[in-house]
Amino acid sequence: MKAEILAVGTEILLGDIVNTNAQYIAKRLADLGIAVYHQSVVGDNPERLLEAYRLAFSRADLVITTGGLGPTKDDLTKEVAFEYFGKKSVVHEASMKIIEGYFKEMNKPMAKSNVKQAYFPVDAVILPNNNGTAPGCIIEENGKIVALLPGPPREMKPMFEEAVVPYLEKFQQGVLVSKVLRVIGVGESSAEEMIEDILDNQTNPTVAPYAKDGEMLFRITAKANTKEQGIKLIEPMEAAIRSRLGNNIYGEGDITLENVLGQMLINKKLTIATAESCTGGMVAAKLINYPGISSVFMDGVVTYSNEAKINRLGVSIETLDKHGAVSSEVAAEMAQGIARTAGTNIGISTTGIAGPDGGSIEKPVGLVYVGLSINGQVKTKMLKLSGDRQKIRERATMQLLDWLRRELL
Amino acid sequence: MKAEILAVGTEILLGDIVNTNAQYIAKRLADLGIAVYHQSVVGDNPERLLEAYRLAFSRADLVITTGGLGPTKDDLTKEVAFEYFGKKSVVHEASMKIIEGYFKEMNKPMAKSNVKQAYFPVDAVILPNNNGTAPGCIIEENGKIVALLPGPPREMKPMFEEAVVPYLEKFQQGVLVSKVLRVIGVGESSAEEMIEDILDNQTNPTVAPYAKDGEMLFRITAKANTKEQGIKLIEPMEAAIRSRLGNNIYGEGDITLENVLGQMLINKKLTIATAESCTGGMVAAKLINYPGISSVFMDGVVTYSNEAKINRLGVSIETLDKHGAVSSEVAAEMAQGIARTAGTNIGISTTGIAGPDGGSIEKPVGLVYVGLSINGQVKTKMLKLSGDRQKIRERATMQLLDWLRRELL
Structure with a gap:
């Protein structure tokens, strides 16, 4: 079986977004042993889109499209595919109800144009979208298969895994x-x-x-x-x-660092609290990604100002004066302070210079101190990170959590 | 002038790398006013590559390729382009010297195969590569232009800016x-x-x-x-x-919600602190994305447990017992509590059920209360959000920050 990946969207042609969908699908098709010899991108233009279908099916048996399933007049991927296959579309009642329910739940009025998202040929395989309003579909006709998927990766990936992969398995050898x-x-x-x-x-x-x-x-x-x-x-x-x-x-597999760490904390019955300066809540947010965390994550502070470090955590004015807020000493007092004030086994801390301003020769942008207090024992670590403000903060977060993981092994 | 972007490389077809080059070039061509109606990817296969050139030039005047300029037998982009244009290639001495110099500087022996990288038609415009061994080139023949660029973005981008953009400027209308x-x-x-x-x-x-x-x-x-x-x-x-x-x-333009909000807070000289439960640090992390925020963002807490809500924010046990942690009343007390304990003009809060567990008929997953305390005035809002745990938390964060923006207008 030969496949092609066709991304539809003027925003890709204009370079406003990167076509990461093509990479994801390509990788998964490779896993499934399905050969891909071409990937293409075409804009929201009915003539060029129809031509793109003709070309793709002249070279391949399976065409997977992403994008253009939205409610607007620009969203034509589905309509042109139906035209290519000579299929009429009617309201798919189950999909219509789900779309209506989605807006009800969001407490927003449904635009008239959203009705269009529920139109499909009667013999299409509908692919439910659990993360957005646009259902996808698969049409199979005379050995040619098209799978129409939504553009946002958050919607496309689960749909691909949950509906397209099982559908394609019947074509696999071994x-x-x-x-x-x-x-x-x-x-x-x-x-x-x-x-x-x-x-x-x-x-x-x-x-x-x-x-x-x-x-x-x-x-x-x-x-x-x-x-x-x-x-x-x-x-x-x-x-x-x-x-x-x-x-x-x-x-x-699909496990994340925060899940591994969350499970370790729960298994070892260790409670945790966070004290963040430069990461500004990212460490807590990461830990709380893990749904089971509430039994061990007690408390967190984002002590961005010196006053907050003093008031919330009892960091001493002397230490701040002598070593500066970005120092091993302050990281240590923050970790101890959060464990003490939150009454947890573990306190973890970050303080650093995420940039773009605020760096000096002695303390350059990217310098971050992280601290761990585990049952009263305190350690700190100096990190020298590169990247922009966001990247430095993300890297500090991951390195701190990985350090804690290694300490708990 | 119509252009197409053609990426050459089996690693893209297999999904091993994301084709960020296409996005970069697309963006820059849009800036230059050159229309792009198609992007394609083809593997390192001479027949399909030749066919890709034929197709691209049947639709466009300018084809920009990336990848396949390396020294190995798999690298065929240049050779097939020369074949398409019916051009013979000879050693380009200046390029040969640069490649030899590159290996000398790196203190590595030059492989024989690298000689191939210096072969070009005599009438090609050579594009020097200051970041790798593969020079690029431009061939113009009967109104059809091909620009052959290397695959690694750190080689491609400077070459595009330094050599391709100046070359294309002569074709620009308006x-x-x-x-x-x-x-x-x-x-x-x-x-x-x-x-x-x-x-x-x-x-x-x-x-x-x-x-x-x-x-x-x-x-x-x-x-x-x-x-x-x-x-x-x-x-x-x-x-x-x-x-x-x-x-x-x-x-x-490229501004973000947190930048707009950060600037508003600074202009109005309003200090802010955050009290988060279900968003678990995301609101603080978002605000702190804005580099200038330190003059107004003072403090934040992630009061995930009831104890932390009581201890850090003074939320009353009575309110928690009577209304539950996920309630308008608790959101209000959290917002007031953080503004009071942090000594800020503004306190903002979140409390909700992000799922996947913990929902009930009365308080389903996706129910989030957000609170604002602005100079002593408190308001709360009920949100009903859909999506997975992460999405619900992100949406709550954005809706709270947007609400604050509107209140400050």
């Missing part, structure tokens, strides 16, 4: 079994160097490294006749990678 | 001037309905709406002979859109 190992605390090239010989000699299973938001992943993929055989094939490869990377591997 | 208006608090379809007649009757300038992370944008683009004329053309259109959307427009 199975592909994948396992993802998540690595933090070592850079991409260092991690790759640590398993260079494995990467050079891979056949089945294959190992694909890729970097992602301050961490990196190794995806091990085995091709086999059955799922069990695939899992068996993956085992020795996984063991080899784990023996090289050790504790730098923090989890598997 | 300029395109754009202005972006940023809208929050109304959905995409509602916003479009508000200016439906404008959208239906646009010619020059044009108006393009698009949704983006909980907000939406209108891009007004005028084609004119000079920049000044373009700005003049945009003015009445902008005024018309502003008169319809009013305060729903919060800013222009």
